[in-house]
Amino acid sequence: MNRCIKMGFHMNKRRTQAKETTSADLSRVKTIGLIMPDYAPWRTAARELLMAYLPNGDIQFDGEADAIIRVVDAPEGLTIEAEIFDQPFSECTFEVKADETPDSERFKTFFYHFLKDLFNRPLAWGSLTGIKPVKIAHHYMAGEGLTRRQAMDKMMRIYDVSAEKAALAAGIARREMPIVYPLDDHLVSVYVGIPICPAKCSYCSFVSTIADKKGVLCADYLQGLISEIRQMGAWMIKRQLRVDTLYIGGGTPSVLSVRQIERLLAALKESRLVHSKLREFTFEAGRPETTTPEKLAVLKAFGVDRLCLNPQSMNNETLAAVGRFHTAADIERVYRQIRGVGFGCVNMDLIAGLNQETPAQFLTSLDRVVAMRPENLTVHSLAIKKGSRMKAAGGHRYTQLYDAAFYDQVHQKLAVAGYEPYYMYRQKYAQGNGENIGYCLTGHPGIYNTLMMAEKQTIIGIGAGSSGKVYHAQTDRFNKVFTVKDIRTYNQRGQQVIDQKRTHYQNLINQK
Numbered sequence: 001m002n003r004c005i006k007m008g009f010h011m012n013k014r015r016t017q018a019k020e021t022t023s024a025d026l027s028r029v030k031t032i033g034l035i036m037p038d039y040a041p042w043r044t045a046a047r048e049l050l051m052a053y054l055p056n057g058d059i060q061f062d063g064e065a066d067a068i069i070r071v072v073d074a075p076e077g078l079t080i081e082a083e084i085f086d087q088p089f090s091e092c093t094f095e096v097k098a099d100e101t102p103d104s105e106r107f108k109t110f111f112y113h114f115l116k117d118l119f120n121r122p123l124a125w126g127s128l129t130g131i132k133p134v135k136i137a138h139h140y141m142a143g144e145g146l147t148r149r150q151a152m153d154k155m156m157r158i159y160d161v162s163a164e165k166a167a168l169a170a171g172i173a174r175r176e177m178p179i180v181y182p183l184d185d186h187l188v189s190v191y192v193g194i195p196i197c198p199a200k201c202s203y204c205s206f207v208s209t210i211a212d213k214k215g216v217l218c219a220d221y222l223q224g225l226i227s228e229i230r231q232m233g234a235w236m237i238k239r240q241l242r243v244d245t246l247y248i249g250g251g252t253p254s255v256l257s258v259r260q261i262e263r264l265l266a267a268l269k270e271s272r273l274v275h276s277k278l279r280e281f282t283f284e285a286g287r288p289e290t291t292t293p294e295k296l297a298v299l300k301a302f303g304v305d306r307l308c309l310n311p312q313s314m315n316n317e318t319l320a321a322v323g324r325f326h327t328a329a330d331i332e333r334v335y336r337q338i339r340g341v342g343f344g345c346v347n348m349d350l351i352a353g354l355n356q357e358t359p360a361q362f363l364t365s366l367d368r369v370v371a372m373r374p375e376n377l378t379v380h381s382l383a384i385k386k387g388s389r390m391k392a393a394g395g396h397r398y399t400q401l402y403d404a405a406f407y408d409q410v411h412q413k414l415a416v417a418g419y420e421p422y423y424m425y426r427q428k429y430a431q432g433n434g435e436n437i438g439y440c441l442t443g444h445p446g447i448y449n450t451l452m453m454a455e456k457q458t459i460i461g462i463g464a465g466s467s468g469k470v471y472h473a474q475t476d477r478f479n480k481v482f483t484v485k486d487i488r489t490y491n492q493r494g495q496q497v498i499d500q501k502r503t504h505y506q507n508l509i510n511q512k
Helices: 023-028 040-053 104-119 134-143 148-159 163-180 216-238 258-270 293-301 316-321 328-341 359-372 389-394 404-416 447-454 487-510
Strands: 002-004 010-015 031-035 058-060 067-074 077-084 087-094 187-194 242-250 280-284 306-308 346-352 376-381 419-426 435-441 458-462 467-472 477-482
Touching (some): 031 040, 040 067, 077 104, 087 104, 134 148, 134 163, 134 419, 134 447, 148 163, 163 447, 187 216, 187 447, 216 458, 216 487, 258 293, 280 447, 293 328, 346 359, 359 404, 404 419, 404 435, 419 447, 467 487, 477 487
Parallel strands (some): 031 058, 031 067, 187 242, 242 280, 280 306, 306 346, 346 376
Antiparallel strands (some): 002 010, 010 087, 077 087, 376 435, 419 435, 458 467
């Protein structure tokens, strides 16, 4: 059968079914063998798309498997065929020019349409597997001058994105415009990293170090961090760079003592990284057991205007299971203290999928957080990543607890409560193939988060594990700058780390 796919290419499809081979057999597939050219971008795309359809599948590029998918790049076209339990099942040939090898994006489109036909269902994000689909809508609207409706239509046409997801991406892109523009080369955002925690949660993949009881690690790290703040502050003043937003994250920055927080904030102010024209100043006080009224008072006095308090769940059994040493009542108590000190913007995070929570359990947590009325509320979809205890224990395979209807219910609940999505990103192997979406009450978007995801402003990273991005407006591209992740290495190499990073930033900014 011949049919014309709306991508503008032709797919000749032949589907055969052995006497006992039906689509239902796909549900029994546990191992998938990919036989295809040894070209990393193609293999990565094929694996990511397959994982979206079969999140618990074991995908390999050799050996025996329940299902075999072959990709043959021949002069007459790109052929993809599938065998299910040794029975021929489906075959598609995509017509390409004899002298053309499809690039990774075009191959991804071919492979997605093959899988959509094989599994007889589309993916909500179509062939997109990247973490920032909003950037595509942003480019269509800001770069090409398309309307929101036109941007949606183009995403649906080019990538086969569903109408709902295209509307989500284009809506967020439209809301971020007043925050991102006009562009100004002299404005930068700064991230100060404190990758130290009182304990490590089972789902956490960030490089963080557990604080020692005597406080030696925090003291040593703070000394080096303040040195970097002073040197980078002087460098930015010399380069006539002004800080637009400042974000102190972790780890758990509130693991520092009251006096240490005072020293940190004083250094930021003395170095002119904190000033009266900051659009936003965020501090992550994510764990209630490390957050006290005394610390909150110091933060408020130094101009912090956005605070993060992250419950992750309001289910006490879940909190204990993932290594959080607090209860839902502790969250509510500290939230009242935050409001009592006078903070006007609070962010709270929830993670869908922790401890195999049912949809009803997660929605109960959501209701309790919404009842507190934080200005920002981020809903994450659990993704098992390298570096987490969950990954080490069981890989990235886990039960899919949520479906599209669940995420629609989350979105509707928040919409009714007055929250709208203001930033979004995706993660590979996420629970329910869902997104991480930041919601806000009208007029209270998280500015740093928006700028970070839009990637239209240079971000300077200070401290161990911090990464930065130098944005080049002329080419609409950016280069990343990294810092050593291990705190002990950062403490030991101190000045060498700072000098190397400053030189890297200097060279990249000189290219602008």
